[in-house]
Amino acid sequence: MACTFEFEMNNRTVTVETGKVARQANGSVILRSGKTVLLATAVMDDKPIEDHFLPLTVQYIEKSYAAGKIPGGFVKRETKPGDFETLTSRLIDRSLRPLFPKGFFNPVQITVLLLSVGEEADLQSLALDAASAALYLSDIPVNRCVAGVRIGRKEGQFVVNPTLDELEEGTLDLFVSGTKEDLLMIEMRAIGTVEVEIEPTVAVDPMIDPMLAEEIIQIPHVNELKEEELIEAISVAQKAISVAAAEYEKVFVEAAKPLKDVPLFEVKADPSIVTYVKEFYMDEINRALDGMAKSERGSEIKAIVEKLLEDEIAKTEEWTEEQVKAAVGEVKRERVRSMILEEGRRADGRRPEEVRPISIETNILPSVHGSCLFTRGETQALVTCTLGSRQDAQMFERITGKSASYEEFMVHYNFPGFSVGEASRIGPPGRRELGHGNLAKRALEPTLDKTQLDAIVRLVSEILESNGSSSMATVCGGSLALKAADVPLLKLVAGVAMGLVMEGEKYVILTDIMGLEDHDGDMDFKVAGTEEGITALQMDIKLGGIGLDLLEKALTQAKEARLHILGIMHEAANAIEINEEVLPSTEIFHIEPHKIADIIGQAGKTIREIIEKFEVSVDLDKKQGEVKVTGPSKAKVKAACDHIRSIAEGARAKKEVPQFEMDKPMKGKVKKLVDFGAFVELPGGVDGLLHISKISRGHIAHPSDLLHEGQEIDVLVKSQKGHKIELALAKPLD
Structure with a gap:
């Protein structure tokens, strides 16, 4: 039977529908909050696995259509999960795993599909609530609801379930999940910001220029949370979770399916095997703990299990490997805990509060x-x-x-x-x-x-x-x-x-x-x-x-x-010694914005030449005139910066061209030969063009037939429009 429930709590409204879609699953819900819609399902296999652990799989999946998008890339469908999906799946798993009863070994799969998304949705919190609702309303033997709450902090005040904008503008991101009685999982990060202070400048009259009357100083600051502040924030979250989880259970209880009778396996070891291990293998257990204090591998315990299975008593009593492993594990666990609780020391000899070397x-x-x-x-x-x-x-x-x-x-x-x-x-x-x-x-x-x-x-x-x-x-x-x-x-x-x-x-x-x-x-x-x-x-x-x-x-x-x-x-x-030789360098400087075009060059030719010659990357801000040069070595970055500055200085010279008297002979130096003529450097460091038709009355194939770079010649200025100067020879070439 389809049922719909609406909740308004912790600064948001949530609607949960069950019994409408995905009815083959043990439990399924559609959760809505604003424009966000999530489908959560919970499915359980009837047969438990042979290895004794809880095989819980949680998968949170985002679909591009939820935001009216088609996946980018060559393949136009969703492929492997992104980092956010994986991290959200982990968050749900860590929150729901403690709810299952001990000895429950039936495979369970919880899937959360994002079907529609609103821009301000806290998808992790909503996905957890949807998954918990699907699990609680199913016939899987879980009888508690989990709720997730995010706490932000803005202007010193804690905010329950802030919007994404409120969260990023604040200084805290705390996510807590739990039941109406207990906290189960906590994740927290400080949000680094830049504090802005405004100080009046006494020398400037605000009536004359109110903009100059204030000086904005940016002070970078780490927004760490003190221990007592974190406890206060968790307390706020705990109250919100308790209210939400209790309300969910109260409303859902009538729609929840009767729980399946699933066999729960005895998780305690056989007392007689435990006694035998304590009596005859305690020295091996202590030696194994010494080894496990040095490695996570735990091969020492495996060796004890193998040795015990070859024991005459084990063969006579027909103890299984699973029974022996459980008994050795329980003795090992008891010894670890008793050393700490009764003796105040740990397997590696440390005190409880001691940090390793x-x-x-x-x-x-x-x-x-x-x-x-x-x-x-x-x-x-x-x-x-x-x-x-x-x-x-x-x-x-x-x-x-x-x-x-x-x-x-x-x-x-x-x-x-x-x-x-x-x-x-x-x-x-x-x-x-x-x-x-x-x-x-x-x-x-x-x-x-x-x-x-x-x-x-x-x-x-x-x-x-x-x-x-x-x-x-x-x-x-x-x-x-x-x-x-x-x-x-x-x-x-x-x-x-x-x-x-x-x-x-x-x-x-x-x-x-x-x-x-x-x-x-x-x-x-x-x-x-x-x-x-x-x-x-x-x-x-x-x-x-x-x-x-x-x-x-x-x-x-x-x-x-x-x-x-x-x-x-x-x-x-x-004591750190910086690797100066390999450390990349960045230099930022400013030039007049109108000179950026000269650095870029025609069709980007000049900037490409700079990048290739000096092996640097260059970022240009045309509006502000900012130049940022980054490269693998400080020497190359400095050389590139000097070159760019020289181009900018050359551009300034071009803008400040002296006015020449027409048809007045003057000395010039051939600077560059091109197919259509020669560029000649004139007094004042500016260039004029001597067209090939002005070099000789007869036909020549190339200016180099009569001229060479660096040659001094006599020329006349025939035309000048700004920095565009046309020249002619003052006297024929020898």
Whole structure:
């Protein structure tokens, strides 16, 4: 039966229809908000998979027709998903995955199709709400609704679900998802802006010239968020989410399908096998933990499972590999958590708040503009920075945009298998790589001084070794790689991954978690920022949710770690030696706007010659007279600038031509020979044309038959119109 529900909350109106389309799916909805229309479906296979994990697939798909467009390029249909689609799919997945009951192993696919789009739509928030509604209204055994809320900040005030314009004009972009009881996922970025201050100039009377009475000063500023401000913003989001999720469940409950009776598999290991492992294999478990403190691979645990399967008792009792693996995993997990909770130490011997040893090397690659090898414990990132010109910007097209946009700061993250000791295929970046690169970009971009930066910047992070938070190593290494490439930065940025182990009322917050603690802990919480505050944050909560007081403690502990890391980074930054030889150079200067045409030349000939001769790129602003020259070396850029200035000076001389007396003999020097005559330099440095018909009374094939460049001859001015001067010979040539 078709049903329609309308909601008006959190600064927007949403209409949800169910039972009308895609009725073969377990659940489907059409969500409308303004001109935006989304179709969300949820489908479940009846048969669970053999491997015990939740096979959830989420795909957010944008269709060009939604904005009245035809896809660009050779193939006129949508192909692989863009970065925004991938990141939105990840956001939905991370928000919905905690809703499924433990032991649920049936494959589930959630698809969100964008059918129509309005220019001001927050597509991520609406897509999450649509996916949650489709899942809740289906017969898949999920009985909670998720809501997503975006928080902006403008003029010091938090705004719930701001418009896209309000968001970009503000200083904060915070996205939070959760149920009516708990927060599940948080993403945050500071939005870097330029503060504008207006100061009166005392020397100018505003009644005479009000424009000159004010001096506009642009002051670049990093809009970090202090820990207490972030807690306040999350609190605002939590209240909005609680209201929305509760309202959704209240209204949807009557239309929701009866839940299917799906078998839930026992996730706890066999107690008797667990006891046996503790009794006879505890030493091996402890040795394995020592190895896992140095690698994410976990091959030590696999070795214990294989050894135990060969045990006489295992063969007699006919224990399966799955049973043994579950028992060893549970003992390992209990040991990791008890060490932290009861002994206050971790598998690698650190205290809960301790950061692993850090080493930093900069500009180790001689042909690279900027590079940094950042090592923290067993996590290592080689981050490189490359500077380019405007044509190097990454073009992309947002479905809400009217024209193409250009990404001027790019962060690309690569995670090859050898970083964790695995022989895996190396292919195009997956969702994880795109997500980690995006997190690092959000952390670093607010610190770029865009009033001084006049280049396209690309950072590439090659993860060479991984055991915990390679994305935060990318942030630290990326900030120093920018510094090593002499990119104007307002502040350095450091990142750290935080964890949590919680049993009942007892908990321990962990700083700089490794892979083992990420796997067996209760929270993955990445914080990046400057000494003053947070520029980016990402949190996934594996528990049902955590309180704001615990979150505040985690943020405070993260700040202490961040300041420690920044101290080491500042020492490394002070020791940077810039690669002057390979670093591209840019010079900007002004000439009179009317001289731009002389630099371009006829049909662009002059500008092409400059670009080819000096190996530079030249950008010209015809209105302002601005000339920007960019090239691979400072020497070539300087030579190109000098050449352009000389052309401009020559153009000025042409404009200031002296008036010559007609038919008065004067000396001239042949400057250039052409098919139709000779250009002769006259007194004052101006040129006149001696036509071939004036050179000889008889026929000659070319002026070079009688003249050569540099020859002095006697000439007469026969005609002058500005700088156009026609000449004749004062006496016949010898």
